[in-house]
Amino acid sequence: MPLYKHLLIGLLTMGASQQLFAQETTADKLSIPQTSAFKLVDVSPTLIESPATPKAFGVSVLQSFAGDGWPQNYTAQFTPYWWALPKKRDVFRFIGVKRDTSHPAAAWKMQPFSALQFTNISVAFIRKDMIPDTSGLSQKVFSIGFHSTLVRAYRSSYATRLHALVDTLTQKQQADILDAVSSDPAYDAAVTSGDTATIARILRQYTARKNEALTALMTRVKNQLTEKPLFQWDIAGAYATYGIADTTWKTGRVGVWTTLSLNTPLNFDAAVPNTNYLSIAAYGRYMYDAYALEKGMVTGSNSFDLGGRLSFEFDPLSFGVEAVYRKYAVDEHLKSQRVVGYANYRIAKNIYINGAFGNDFGLDKSRILAIFGITLGFGNEKLDLGQLPPLP
Template identity: 75%
Template sequence: MKQVIRILSGLLILLSGQQLYAQQMTNAEKLSVPQSSAFKLVDISPTLIESPATPKAFGLGVLQSFSGDGWPQNYTAQFTPYWWALPKGRDVFNFIGVKRYKNGASPEVWKTNPFSALKFTNISIAFIKKDMVPDTVTTSQKVFSAGFRTTVIRAYGRGYAERLHALVDTLTQKQQADILDLVSSDPAYSAAVLSGDTATTARIIRQYTARKNEALSALMNRVKSQLVEKPVFQWDVSGAYATYGIADTTWKTGRAGIWSTVVFNAPLNVHRTGAITTNYLSIAGYARYMYDAYAIEKGMIAHSNSVDVGGRLSLEFDPVSFGMEAIYRNYAVGDNLKSQRVVGFVNYRVAKDLYINGAFGNDFGLDKSRILALFGVVVGFGNEKLDMSKLPSAP
């Protein structure tokens, strides 16, 4: 009789505790849909300086100037090949780039790989309508642009790798714990087994299963919170190419550029007990080198190179971030195209995969007081999952 009850109890565990095993895989939450590099090359983006973020598998964006008429005419699509090409090995350690190292009898050491974010290289394309030729005619050109963005170096704070390992190790141990061994030490359960009271044994097993699920959920949330923690330092490199539709009959090279961004993030609530570190002060520096086939020299259209230098200061209080950026542009052909872009911006995460952003200020151009007012919506798509149960082997 005791054996029968134990078998029935085991079946009940499989049914009532199936959530335990499902939690070994979880969605990678709060991934972003970064502002398109294809947009940024032609200055049709709320901000030209990017924030550190891990991109989703796929994203769509719509952007419109407040001075535009009718339906928005600027669209972008972007994808991250990593989420499509590498379906295996997506555990939390591979995601962040955490490895463990062991040297003989020495204690194992957990470290983050500063180059691990290279795998999240993001590709974007954009279809734009904007006046990109600096002449007296205000006709807009059709523009097709393609770009990329990659994170070269990403560095987290001290102890990040050890904390992640400790959380996942505890989570793994709880997932593998045998509920039947736990309930067997309960006197009420033993008495119910001896008396053949199947209702009581089932109730006790459900209680222990619920406690374990609750503990697992709490640990899972702590792991997820650490996964979205921003790095202390990040260096990004982006590039793009744009071709212009001139007079609706000819497509010609318009712009090509490469730029770099360095960002420092200072967490604002790291010392609060039990705080989830989602609030940051971010300081960024930016530089771009660009070839422009439609610059102006002595009143004539000419090709030229230009250099951008700028910075940004922003505050993030999840789910909203806001701040200001200023960029100075200098063309090689002369002083008449020297200008600056100074804007205030705001980004808001409306839902898990839905973001709105906007900016207002002064834009680049022949007229130094040219007004910029943009509003955009970006939507992310993808079912990005990470394995929460695997510990990496020591190399």
């Protein structure tokens, strides 16, 4: 084909090819977990953390079925990572892997502490009877908390599969339509005869085909980014202050806790992203409670929680059971436990409903827990696909 025809094709295709694919992708299906500010005062449907990457901002509303009228428990959380460092949000930093150039095969190296960047902060406004006295009045509670993932680890094939997907995506993006259309006899004939209508039609056809291929690949990339790690270690903490008699605010609780989670994929093909899991978690909490009981008198005390959770996830539904045992230091007999079944369902991209039913903590006797809530997420989280680590 003469040079002028190549130049003509290049000029005609430039506008179309620039529209094929952006350098960023939206991080879909990010979680909106129950916040630490709720968990400290045992309002959350579940106390044990679930492995998750949180959205930029979330709002939750919870209400006990025993409550009357308008819901009285509200919380908001935000993740500073999504508000800062936009130039460092590529997909490989997102999952915490990089190439080890010192290794002869340039193998993938996991950065186990990379999830610390997703530390989130939460605040909550709650009405609940938190004082074990003879009065049944609820207190106004303000709580603030944080949640961090210390360590996480994926399947050994995870980074390799992701690199292959992004590499293929990048190659398709950079490939010139000229390579495809220049071998089309109809296109060559149209350029020779100056049939601009046929040229435009063929260009639109090739552009549509390429966009379809890119969209399919992008979906596969997004699906893999939502995979849960095989192992995750979380820590969290919170502080709560109580409004006493609507005039005085006093320290109510302060606590720190940790969760170890194992996620076993229920679809075992290593070549495809996982969406179904069996998860097992172990949990421990240390807490100072300014309003515990000792021989019938309200007093401050340390307490310790131990518990576990078994859950199943079949996107968009997850359900399971958790049990937490609590013991206060002031009284050998001051023990209680919380055993609940729970379910979470994503009804839309950024809307979750969740609930739990079972036995709640009680210093004298167990109490029925029946709680329902809705959680909303806000944010347009973007990840860069342009910074592809080099192949070995």
